[in-house]
Amino acid sequence: MRDRFSFVLFRPKEAGNVGAAARALKNMGFTELRLVAPCSRTSSEAVAMAVHGRDLLERAQVFDTLGAAVADCALSVGTTCRKGPYRSHAKLARAAASELISESASNRIAIVFGPEDTGLTNDELKLCHRLLTIPGAPDYRSLNLAQAVMIVAYELMLAATVGERAGEAPQYAPATEVDAMLNRMAEALVAIGFLPEDNPDHVMFAIRAMLGRSGVTERELDVLSGIASQIRWFAEGGREVLDAKRLAGKKLR
Amino acid sequence: MRDRFSFVLFRPKEAGNVGAAARALKNMGFTELRLVAPCSRTSSEAVAMAVHGRDLLERAQVFDTLGAAVADCALSVGTTCRKGPYRSHAKLARAAASELISESASNRIAIVFGPEDTGLTNDELKLCHRLLTIPGAPDYRSLNLAQAVMIVAYELMLAATVGERAGEAPQYAPATEVDAMLNRMAEALVAIGFLPEDNPDHVMFAIRAMLGRSGVTERELDVLSGIASQIRWFAEGGREVLDAKRLAGKKLR
Numbered sequence: 001m002r003d004r005f006s007f008v009l010f011r012p013k014e015a016g017n018v019g020a021a022a023r024a025l026k027n028m029g030f031t032e033l034r035l036v037a038p039c040s041r042t043s044s045e046a047v048a049m050a051v052h053g054r055d056l057l058e059r060a061q062v063f064d065t066l067g068a069a070v071a072d073c074a075l076s077v078g079t080t081c082r083k084g085p086y087r088s089h090a091k092l093a094r095a096a097a098s099e100l101i102s103e104s105a106s107n108r109i110a111i112v113f114g115p116e117d118t119g120l121t122n123d124e125l126k127l128c129h130r131l132l133t134i135p136g137a138p139d140y141r142s143l144n145l146a147q148a149v150m151i152v153a154y155e156l157m158l159a160a161t162v163g164e165r166a167g168e169a170p171q172y173a174p175a176t177e178v179d180a181m182l183n184r185m186a187e188a189l190v191a192i193g194f195l196p197e198d199n200p201d202h203v204m205f206a207i208r209a210m211l212g213r214s215g216v217t218e219r220e221l222d223v224l225s226g227i228a229s230q231i232r233w234f235a236e237g238g239r240e241v242l243d244a245k246r247l248a249g250k251k252l253r
Numbered sequence: 254m255r256d257r258f259s260f261v262l263f264r265p266k267e268a269g270n271v272g273a274a275a276r277a278l279k280n281m282g283f284t285e286l287r288l289v290a291p292c293s294r295t296s297s298e299a300v301a302m303a304v305h306g307r308d309l310l311e312r313a314q315v316f317d318t319l320g321a322a323v324a325d326c327a328l329s330v331g332t333t334c335r336k337g338p339y340r341s342h343a344k345l346a347r348a349a350a351s352e353l354i355s356e357s358a359s360n361r362i363a364i365v366f367g368p369e370d371t372g373l374t375n376d377e378l379k380l381c382h383r384l385l386t387i388p389g390a391p392d393y394r395s396l397n398l399a400q401a402v403m404i405v406a407y408e409l410m411l412a413a414t415v416g417e418r419a420g421e422a423p424q425y426a427p428a429t430e431v432d433a434m435l436n437r438m439a440e441a442l443v444a445i446g447f448l449p450e451d452n453p454d455h456v457m458f459a460i461r462a463m464l465g466r467s468g469v470t471e472r473e474l475d476v477l478s479g480i481a482s483q484i485r486w487f488a489e490g491g492r493e494v495l496d497a498k499r500l501a502g503k504k505l506r
Contacts, residue, residue: 027394144304147403210467
């Protein structure tokens with residue numbers, strides 16, 4: 001089950017942290033580290049900190065973009081210690097862990113960690129369906145990167161080993177397909193004047209947050225894609241066809 | 254309650270780990286680090302890893318022996334990842350944490366961590382009343398020192414705040430309001446010919462299922478209601494207004 005999780009470090013700055021994260025994952029029985037534009041994973045510092053987690057470090061896939069790193073994952077979970085309008089729905093690590101473990105039975109899951117100094121920005125959060133946060137002292141919430149990886153891995157490991165889990169989680173559509181649908185939906189909503197052409201993201205964040213919490217099955221994706229297409233079709237002149245059919249008393253669709 | 258705990262590092266070898274441990278304690282709201290014959294806590298590496306936990310590092314008391322470091326503590330808890338005749342009674346961190354929290358109400362408690370390479374030997378264990386271990390992958394149980402400090406501090410912090418943690422889940426809009434929105438959405442989707450007038454329920458079931466899993470906040474309800482209204486407005490002739498606005502180069506909405 002633990003090989004259904006990919007731990008993604010997005011633009012880590014300190015090689016030591018990359019190595020320490022590899023060790024933490026190995027300690028907790030995880031197998032997959034992914035790196036987006038990392039500093040230098042083969043540096044002596046990374047290797048020294050990885051110790052017996054060196055195999056994870058060496059096998060780690062490197063990607064140019066976060067989108068590419070999470071493309072094959074049905075669910076991407078961003079980690080954050082900051083508050084903010086797009087971050088209020090972050091779940092505490094422990095509560096998130098048991099959910100994620102049951103969902104991992106039928107879905108590949110990415111856990112995404114931002115750079116040491118800034119964490120994940122709203123741009124990266126767009127690619128994350130859910131948010132996870134590690135509780136702590138209110139006056140100093142920012143954990144070292146490898147420490148954050150350890151806490152999440154530890155919680156997942158414990159959640160995975162807690163007896164049997166009730167019920168099967170539904171299987172979700174791949175993230176890239178949901179993303180493509182959301183882009184078509186945004187275009188459709190621009191076409192009918194609901195979203196401003198210059199900044200559709202603000203409102204789309206609310207929709208993303210909702211779908212992130214729910215997950216989207218293939219069937220639901222078909223429905224949402226159908227709605228986006230139909231709005232678009234209607235906006236681009238389909239209305240005359242529709243009116244003509246209605247006048248002719250024909251059954252619609 | 255958290256100031257009733259002293260975290261004792263026994264002969265740590267790496268200054269970076271001492272700094273990282275100070276940061277981890279600060280992250281989890283603890284205040285007291287104690288060091289037994291440490292390497293060099295004021296080294297630049299320790300300070301760099303401590304970041305905003307630097308005050309804990311600077312205030313850390315230094316002792317010559319473990320006996321002196323735990324002398325004022327009613328309870329000393331050793332940490333170990335090894336098996337052995339004197340270690341079989343080690344408790345898992347999570348189970349130990351809730352016990353220790355209740356005991357800390359009336360006792361000062363030391364949590365003792367051994368050196369990076371050997372951990373605590375049986376000599377040090379003689380000074381420890383209990384043992385605590387962090388579960389993990391059977392083939393690689395040895396955590397980085399600062400990571401071990403983090404896990405124990407995290408478990409104690411959570412055990413201390415159980416009960417204070419309710420209310421983190423988002424607050425959802427009342428079911429009747431979500432239902433009313435879904436009815437308006439169904440009407441709008443009928444109006445653009447996406448749903449058949451005689452049986453819109455079939456497709457709407459998929460949307461209900463999704464929103465049922467996610468829950469819908471007031472803000473998200475506003476967005477969905479707005480989309481339904483806009484589709485309806487557009488279907489009923491708003492398109493001419495929109496086209497006129499676009500032709501006039503006006504900003505939409």
